[in-house]
Amino acid sequence: MDMRKLIVLTGTAILAACGGSSSDEQTVSFDNWxxxxxxxxxxxxxxxxxxxxxxxxxxxxxxxxxxxxxxxxxxxxxxxxxxxxxxxxxxxxxxxxxxxxxxxxxxxxxxxxxxxxxxxxxxxxxxxxxxTRAALEGKPRALRQLSDTFEVASVSPDGDDLPFLDFSSVNLVMTQPLDRQTVVYGDTVTLTQDGETVPAYLRVDGRHISIDPQNELSSGSDVTLELSNGVQNLYGEVLAGGFTRTFSPRNTKPRETLVQEAAPADPVLGCLDDGVQTSPITGDPINCVPLIAKLLGDNTVSKQQGNVFAELGFAPNFPDKTPLRVPKGSLLKGDPLDVRIGGEVPAGFDSGEVTVTFLGDANGYLLPNPYSDDP
Missing domain, CATH: 2.60.40.3710 (Immunoglobulin-like)
Structure with a gap:
């Protein structure tokens, strides 16, 4: 098997550095290079x-x-x-x-x-x-100067470079921050198929819009995305002319399920740098989610563990860009965290079990490694 890279397209999964062993372990050897x-x-x-x-x-x-x-x-x-x-x-x-x-x-x-x-x-x-991306926060004047015009910067998957699928979520990036109150699904933002509005979850964050269908789309029937000029940026400017894009969902069945174990951190050392499983890419501890809050402090880390299940599209139909999905609702569990008054003084009780949940489907693709031509 060649080395592959994974592009995760949605920002609605709350997860940090999952890693560990797989139920179907796959490795790549460079011994013969x-x-x-x-x-x-x-x-x-x-x-x-x-x-x-x-x-x-x-x-x-x-x-x-x-x-x-x-x-x-x-x-x-x-x-x-x-x-x-x-x-x-x-x-x-x-x-x-x-x-x-x-x-x-x-x-x-x-x-x-x-x-x-x-x-x-x-x-x-x-x-x-x-x-690099644009700033996520800052003074309104600086954010407004990210672009001279308010428009759609990108749509993913676009249906061209990355195939649009029967389990795809739609992710848009705007050129300027959005007024969240004006982005309303079924009103100013709509996804339709066969003349009917597709039931979906809508999430808005800064310049990003994510539309996550509640059910799988029908392959063979076009899906239309529409944004009206009722969508506004933070400064009251409308999306002039609106925006429309049509997709043709591709069938990903039959699918395979991959199981990736998020191995637990050392029960004693936790997420300290010594003695825990680390990433071979960066050397940092894996399955450790940093949490910053007034009642936790600035250096609190939650040790996560569990299994992540990914659905892989039928690879023979997608030889160059094989789609996958981690369904919404996937869950990792972590140890309780000590509550600290002002983030410093122990309060004498803990937070209870910490969980990491996928709020929406995480869609991605397995792509051939550009650094190798090994079949």
Whole structure:
């Protein structure tokens, strides 16, 4: 099996770093590779809407010894300062920009003289190019200047680059923050099929709209998305001309179910850095969800465990972009957390069991790894 990357398209799943063992364990070996190669990067080449606070990660087929001189990260104002840490015995290099990257900006990462006994590691296209997302919060004037016009920036899946499916949710990104009171499903935002409004859940957050059908869509019958000019931004401007897009849902059946175990953290060490299961990509503890609240403090972490069930579309019908879905309602459970007055002083009781729930379907695709042509 080739290495694949997973793009999760919906932002309605509340989850952090699920990992662990699978009921059908699948691994990839690079033992027969003749040269040291890059096998993964985050962001991937061409990725947009990247968080400016995220690390930049490069993973290699073999352990390498690298430092900051082996990478160049260039942005709109020139080279970016960053620190480099290794993970998984040198197979991953984690770059942490300092300060954080600028919002709504283009960046390029290149490698410099990463030489090993198996040759020089290189990127297929010479660089990894990506774009950061716009600011999520800030002064109204700054947010308004994200774009000169109020319109739909993107729809996902678009039905072209990513196929629209019988279990797809519709996710829109606007160019400016929305007035949530004006985004009403069945009124200013509607999804219809066969002349009927599709029962769906609507969620709005900042510039994002998510439409999650309550039931699966019928394949073979077009679905139409409509936004009227009643949709407004935070400044009272309407969506001039509205917006309409038509999709043709594709049948994903018969499906397979994949089970991914979120392994529990060490019961004694919890989510401390030592002695817990860590990500081979970043070296950070996995299945640990940070929680910040006035009654919990700023450094509280919940240890999550359980099984996540994903439905995989019929792969022979989707050889290049295989769809999957984690259904709404999927649940992980965590240990109780100590309640602290003012986030500091123990109150003498805990929060009770902490749960992480998928509020909507998490739709995604398995895509061939661009760093390998291994069939």
């Amino acid at each position: 003749q040269e040291t190669e890059v096998v993964y990067s985050y962001p991937f080449d061409g990725q947009a809407e990247v968080s400016p606070n995220a690390p930049v990660v490069v993973r290699f087929s073999d352990p390498v010894e690298v430092d900051a001189s082996n990478f160049t990260l260039t942005g709109p104002d020139g080279p970016v300062n960053f620190t480099v840490e290794s993970a998984d015995q040198g197979r991953s290099a984690v770059l942490m920009p300092n300060p954080a990257l600028a919002v709504k900006s283009e960046y390029a990462l290149t490698l410099n003289n990463i030489r090993t006994d198996n040759g020089d590691a290189a990127l297929p296209d010479g660089s990894v190019d990506f774009k």
